Amino acid sequence: MSAIATTPTFDLPGVDGRNHSLEAYADAPVLVLVQSCNHCPYVLAWEGRINDFQREYRDRGVRIVAISSNDAEAYPADSFEAMVEHARGAGYEFDYLYDESQDVARALGAERTPEAFVYDADRRLVYHGAVDDSREEEGVSAHYLRDAIEAALAGEAPPVADTPPVGCTVKWRS
Amino acid sequence: MRVEFLFWAGCPSHPEARELLDDVLAARELDVEVEMREIFTREEAVELSFPGSPTIRVDGRDVDPEGAALPPALTCRVYRLPDGRPSPVPSRQQLEEALLS
Numbered sequence: 001m002s003a004i005a006t007t008p009t010f011d012l013p014g015v016d017g018r019n020h021s022l023e024a025y026a027d028a029p030v031l032v033l034v035q036s037c038n039h040c041p042y043v044l045a046w047e048g049r050i051n052d053f054q055r056e057y058r059d060r061g062v063r064i065v066a067i068s069s070n071d072a073e074a075y076p077a078d079s080f081e082a083m084v085e086h087a088r089g090a091g092y093e094f095d096y097l098y099d100e101s102q103d104v105a106r107a108l109g110a111e112r113t114p115e116a117f118v119y120d121a122d123r124r125l126v127y128h129g130a131v132d133d134s135r136e137e138e139g140v141s142a143h144y145l146r147d148a149i150e151a152a153l154a155g156e157a158p159p160v161a162d163t164p165p166v167g168c169t170v171k172w173r174s
Numbered sequence: 175m176r177v178e179f180l181f182w183a184g185c186p187s188h189p190e191a192r193e194l195l196d197d198v199l200a201a202r203e204l205d206v207e208v209e210m211r212e213i214f215t216r217e218e219a220v221e222l223s224f225p226g227s228p229t230i231r232v233d234g235r236d237v238d239p240e241g242a243a244l245p246p247a248l249t250c251r252v253y254r255l256p257d258g259r260p261s262p263v264p265s266r267q268q269l270e271e272a273l274l275s
Binding site for chain 1: 184185186187216247249250251252253259260261262
């Protein structure tokens with residue numbers, strides 16, 4: 001697994017106008033971090049499914065947190081203001097945070113958007129990679145993220161622990 | 175007919191788009207050599223008015239004129255399928271309309 005094995009610490013502004021730290025999610029039995037952004041067509045294709053997961057698993061305490069680290073100067077569509085608008089328009093049920101310094105993306109070892117990192121109750125990384133195996137929802141046959149969440153909730157290892165994320169590159173500052 | 179296929183390797187969508195383009199060309203029995211051009215720098219993107227990857231032009235016209243108006247960028251391009259869903263590749267319909275118009 002290429003990603004680091006434990007959750008990076010963070011304290012980032014969210015589109016809800018509040019700051020969110022890693023400690024704020026301490027009660028969640030499973031924490032899912034998703035490297036994301038606004039402008040990427042792969043994010044747009046998968047964000048509805050990610051939103052469905054948050055809706056479906058909220059009652060079981062699972063928290064999904066999307067983080068955008070893209071260079072908003074070079075990609076204005078990924079500015080914090082645009083994030084607020086995008087989250088509102090898409091009806092995000094999960095927190096959406098802005099990693100302007102890109103420190104969290106670097107700490108995660110993130111490369112793509114979307115790219116999922118699933119942590120168990122002890123905040124050990126149990127899954128890293130793609131949400132599932134098809135951009136088109138009707139073509140999905142392997143439910144990587146769902147399987148990882150279910151396994152982590154059961155205290156077990158997921159059937160697949162690492163897949164290559166498919167999506168746009170993280171837009172690093174030059 | 176001149177068909178240009180501009181792409182940036184940082185976006186993974188170009189092989190799928192090229193495959194779709196080849197499929198449409200074959201289905202319509204259009205014997206056209208597709209001109210491939212890789213974009214490496216932001217300067218090239220600006221010079222070629224490249225709004226994202228992939229960008230496909232038929233006789234100089236973008237297969238998605240609306241998206242062609244976006245600012246030049248080294249990024250994945252967002253297309254809209256006929257049902258409104260976003261996609262990193264153009265729809266078959268867009269390609270057919272551009273190639274047959």
